[in-house]
């Protein structure tokens with residue numbers, strides 16, 4: 036066993052969200068501050084209690100740690116930039132578990148929809164403008180390459196891929212925070228236009244404004260707070276930089292070693308997981324995660340996920356908040372937010388609560404060929 | 417006369433040998449003189465052994481389609497009017513994987529693992545862009 040010094044020693048005691056979608060009245064930094072304010076209120080802590088602050092930069096040069104720290108009026112022990120939600124959660128956990136900080140807030144805010152900041156064009160490292168010369172653009176290309184390969188390797192169909200958008204749209208239709216709340220049928224999915232075939236428009240994440248924040252502390256300190264929250268009982272990490280050179284490049288390569296670290300170091304078993312959240316900038320990511328984390332055999336997720344299995348009420352609800360194509364494009368932050376909401380039994384509105392949710396797994400990543408973080412959150416009674 | 421209006425190669429010191437060779441209808445890739453690793457697109461230092469003793473070598477120009485996608489929407493100038501167009505990951509027989517296009521075949525007929533070979537499109541009097549076509553074509 037490794038990670039004993041962290042697992043079981045860190046709780047999430049506050050979560051905050053802004054409205055999602057279009058927030059033209061706020062700057063990205065305003066949104067980050069508002070998300071922090073909501074998480075602080077939720078935790079019952081005083082602002083001066085926060086002695087660790089981790090902020091993810093967002094598009095358009097927003098989210099600078101010095102700016103956000105100043106706007107929050109904080110003078111914490113640690114105040115750092117992070118590159119991703121997964122990095123934020125892992126580092127917050129390490130700061131708390133090491134004793135360096137007592138209460139760590141992690142924050143993200145963006146107004147990329149209002150600001151019309153789009154994704155960077157670079158899909159992967161190509162040393163020059165080979166991508167433009169050959170017409171490669173939009174990071175969704177990675178998922179389209181993945182699904183085409185899956186179709187060839189395992190006979191997967193476009194209709195099978197539709198199960199993800201259908202499941203997530205059902206979840207979004209029940210989520211009051213979701214940007215798009217129309218539930219799609221599989222026929223409606225098949226009628227959507229291609230963007231990068233074999234992917235259709237609803238296989239792609241949206242671009243949206245919004246923010247999320249969370250506060251972490253030790254289980255001992257958590258006992259004195261109104262919502263002592265779930266405990267982090269599993270963590271996996273794996274960076275990945277080889278991109279197309281990786282032998283498994285088509286199948287989200289960083290998740291496999293990440294999963295080994297996760298499962299080797301936790302007492303949680305697959306059957307204990309009540310819900311799964313996958314960072315789904317593009318829907319095929321869900322199939323990769325189901326296989327790489329061992330919920331089904333490699334090459335079978337497109338079959339396994341059929342028949343409502345990944346929907347609310349199914350065997351393994353996945354992305355019941357609606358995912359990034361229906362809920363909001365929040366690069367993983369929405370996953371931990373909704374996981375904690377479910378674990379607190381606070382998702383009762385419009386019957387979207389996962390029944391008896393006690394253990395939830397989250398996996399987030401920087402991209403299809405890139406680095407991955409995973410976490411398991413559990414209510415320790 | 418049809419003017420080529422898609423993005424042109426931006427030639428740099430790093431990639432110049434590739435584009436110069438393309439004009440001669442050769443497809444060149446890089447090889448580490450110390451460990452023998454071969455790769456493309458170019459890098460100035462071997463990312464296996466970190467040697468900077470790099471040479472350009474002729475590829476046989478044959479390989480297969482590792483995966484391919486079809487753009488129905490375009491973000492780049494010149495590509496919009498040719499939608500739907502394909503982009504493929506080519507895996508050369510020598511090993512490197514990179515992105516290119518498949519020509520001489522309908523998008524619907526392209527298949528994963530299809531054998532392909534390089535062909536050269538002289539897009540202007542002084543620029544040639546290598547693309548790939550089915551080996552049987």
Ligand SMILES: [Zn+2]
Pocket residue numbers: 448449450451452453462463464465466467
């Ligand atoms: Zn070398």
